[in-house]
Amino acid sequence: MFNPYNRREVSIIGTKVIKVYKYATAQLILTDDCEVDQDFCCAVYTSSVFGDRVESDLITGSSSGDMGIFICGKFIVSKEKVHSGAVLCLRLAELFGYKRVLISGGADGVVKIWDIKFNELSRKDIRS
Numbered sequence: 741m742f743n744p745y746n747r748r749e750v751s752i753i754g755t756k757v758i759k760v761y762k763y764a765t766a767q768l769i770l771t772d773d774c775e776v777d778q779d780f781c782c783a784v785y786t787s788s789v790f791g792d793r794v795e796s797d798l799i800t801g802s803s804s805g806d807m808g809i810f811i812c813g814k815f816i817v818s819k820e821k822v823h824s825g826a827v828l829c830l831r832l833a834e835l836f837g838y839k840r841v842l843i844s845g846g847a848d849g850v851v852k853i854w855d856i857k858f859n860e861l862s863r864k865d866i867r868s
Contacts, residue, residue, distance in 0.1 A: 745787040745796040751810075753780035753800060758810050760798075772813045779803040783810075784830040784842075786856075801827025801844060807858060819858045824848040 743749040748763045749771075756779065760772040782801040787794050798810040805823040807830075809816055823846025831843045841861065842854040849867035854860055 741783060741785075743785050743796055745785060745794050749796075751783065751785075751798055753783050753798075755779045758798065758800070758815060760810075772810075774810065774813065774815050776808075776815045778806065778808065778815070778817070781826050781828055782830050784832055786832055786842075799830055799832075799842065801830050805846065805848075807844065807854075819854075822846070822852065822854075822858075822860075823850060 741751050743751065750761050752759045756775055756777065758774045759770060761768040762771050779802055780800050781803055783798050785796050786799055787796045800808045800810060803826040805821045805825060805827060806817050807819045807822050807827060809818050822844060825847030827844055827846050829845040833841055833843060835841055840856050842856065844852050844854065849865055851864050851866055852860055853862040
């Protein structure tokens with residue numbers, strides 16, 4: 741997945757691994773490599789502005805229903821069992837032009853909306 745905040749960065753997620761590469765003169769250079777006890781299904785980049793620079797982090801969803809964040813080369817499980825099955829998709833959005841939220845969809849048929857601190861704001865079972 742390409743980082744929308746840094747066009748020279750790409751990440752790969754999969755079974756128990758997160759790898760982040762940077763492009764440099766037609767080569768991919770591994771900048772972060774993390775092995776964890778998670779099988780990742782999806783991820784989305786988020787960003788923060790610090791003065792004149794933008795830092796980006798990777799929010800992940802796992803097959804066990806957990807959400808985590810890959811920040812500064814380390815993986816942290818931020819919220820366990822957010823879905824009763826796999827987290828299949830993640831998307832960042834802005835509500836009303838000012839409030840950033842994270843939207844997750846799970847194999848359990850539930851769509852949830854979270855604030856940026858992983859507090860659940862809303863849920864909708866789309867099976868009914």
